[in-house]
Amino acid sequence: MKAILFLALVLSAVQDLSPLHAEPQTGMLVGRVVYMGPAIPEQVVEVTRDSAFCGTQATLRPMTLHPKTRGLEGAVVSIDGVASPLSNPAVPALVLTNTRCAFTPRLAVGVVGQQVEIRNDDPIMHNTHISMGPRTLVNVAMIPASRPVGKPLKQSGIYTVKCDAHKFMQAHILAFTHPFFSLTDETGAFRIPSLPPGEHQVTIWHDTLGTVQQSVTIAAQGETHVTLEYPNHADARKQ
Amino acid sequence: MHAKRLKYVAILIITGLCASTAQAVKPTTNRDTLTEGRRIYEQTCAWCHGIGGEADGPAGWFIGRYSSPRPRNFLKDGYKLRSTASGDLPTDQDLFTLITRGIPGVMPAYRALNEQERWQVIAYLKSWNPAFEEEKPVPLTLPQAPSAPTETAIHNGRNLYVKYDCRVCHGDNGEGDGPEATAGHLRDGNNLPIRATNLTDPSAWKNGASAHDLFRTLMTGLDGTPMPSYANEFAGREEALWELVWYIQSLSGQQRK
Numbered sequence: 267m268k269a270i271l272f273l274a275l276v277l278s279a280v281q282d283l284s285p286l287h288a289e290p291q292t293g294m295l296v297g298r299v300v301y302m303g304p305a306i307p308e309q310v311v312e313v314t315r316d317s318a319f320c321g322t323q324a325t326l327r328p329m330t331l332h333p334k335t336r337g338l339e340g341a342v343v344s345i346d347g348v349a350s351p352l353s354n355p356a357v358p359a360l361v362l363t364n365t366r367c368a369f370t371p372r373l374a375v376g377v378v379g380q381q382v383e384i385r386n387d388d389p390i391m392h393n394t395h396i397s398m399g400p401r402t403l404v405n406v407a408m409i410p411a412s413r414p415v416g417k418p419l420k421q422s423g424i425y426t427v428k429c430d431a432h433k434f435m436q437a438h439i440l441a442f443t444h445p446f447f448s449l450t451d452e453t454g455a456f457r458i459p460s461l462p463p464g465e466h467q468v469t470i471w472h473d474t475l476g477t478v479q480q481s482v483t484i485a486a487q488g489e490t491h492v493t494l495e496y497p498n499h500a501d502a503r504k505q
Numbered sequence: 506m507h508a509k510r511l512k513y514v515a516i517l518i519i520t521g522l523c524a525s526t527a528q529a530v531k532p533t534t535n536r537d538t539l540t541e542g543r544r545i546y547e548q549t550c551a552w553c554h555g556i557g558g559e560a561d562g563p564a565g566w567f568i569g570r571y572s573s574p575r576p577r578n579f580l581k582d583g584y585k586l587r588s589t590a591s592g593d594l595p596t597d598q599d600l601f602t603l604i605t606r607g608i609p610g611v612m613p614a615y616r617a618l619n620e621q622e623r624w625q626v627i628a629y630l631k632s633w634n635p636a637f638e639e640e641k642p643v644p645l646t647l648p649q650a651p652s653a654p655t656e657t658a659i660h661n662g663r664n665l666y667v668k669y670d671c672r673v674c675h676g677d678n679g680e681g682d683g684p685e686a687t688a689g690h691l692r693d694g695n696n697l698p699i700r701a702t703n704l705t706d707p708s709a710w711k712n713g714a715s716a717h718d719l720f721r722t723l724m725t726g727l728d729g730t731p732m733p734s735y736a737n738e739f740a741g742r743e744e745a746l747w748e749l750v751w752y753i754q755s756l757s758g759q760q761r762k
Binding site: 393413 | 581582591592636640669670673674684685690691694695726728729731732734735736738740
């Protein structure tokens, strides 16, 4: 009984203090991912199935660069190794839709435990096959007007999304165990808030260019600005 | 032996784990289980699956390094032959059935191991993959097949075969010669070319050829291959799924039996 009382006192004390204590200083990483190497041109592939609906050709874009800034769209910037409990389990589902014989979006980022919701808007059948390396996360047939299928992301890492019936359809999902990640916009820009000050290893991933890492030092307060440059793809691919 | 069996049965009844014991009663795991499992594994399975479970045993290479299927890698791979939803691990009972039946053409049936030995080797191969500790695989509800098929049911099944695009991979008449298969587009989880099963030859099927087995294959899909799960399509429409199953059986003349 005494012990409980004591605990209660300690707890209330901690609570009282917390507004002063618990606001540790954090900084924000703000920047842009750029690529100065030669752009990889679009690839046109022939569509041999369901051409009446999908068209006879599909255009694959290995990279999307902003003409002015050389910013790289669709790169994922993340910082691992910062202790942080994932505080928000109620994140909305990542919706992945089969539309006009392509996945929308082509790249999604989320956290472990988050639901992926697969939909099909097309009048033809697709199968949505999500895997990480040799392990299948889910492989479901999606006939026209199927109801959506949900599956939670099981582990962190890079998932590949394919349709085995339409070989040219591809997408990726990146899953993290922390909130310190950001997807670059059409100008290559990103921001990652709430980072503890100090040196961090930043990982940048792009589906064509692969993975590169760089260290940054986050200032004790405010924004730390960086430009992260991808090496020429010919070099990047070797690793 | 008999007394031992009775003891297991008693334990199971006491702990109320009566579900899914139809085929064999799983003994409780103790310290010796893994030691024994390892001994059996290294004598029997390592040839193909590798001493460390990484699918690199000598016979595994001999089977063909670049042809599908590679032996399962017990550290990283998912599982094809399950009673669980797509992406989920198999239940212990699934693994037991698989080891008892083998896989036509690629893996022997292990009826020569007694039941206890099969359970021990299962415990050992599971110990390599921490996911077995974290995830609790739940079998899908798989009903018993209703009465014998009618001509109309088989005809409806044919329509579903067309509607659900089975032809894309398995071909118009189920011979495994669909356009995506013949174009060489289909890949397995190791990115090796894979064939679509010939549905007119049940002797080569991996997941069993009874109506009940086919129902399960279509509900679960075969993970690590292009064969998708149709569970979402058939949810609440079991009758239709039986029709499709009967149509597939009719391709090999099975339904007349």
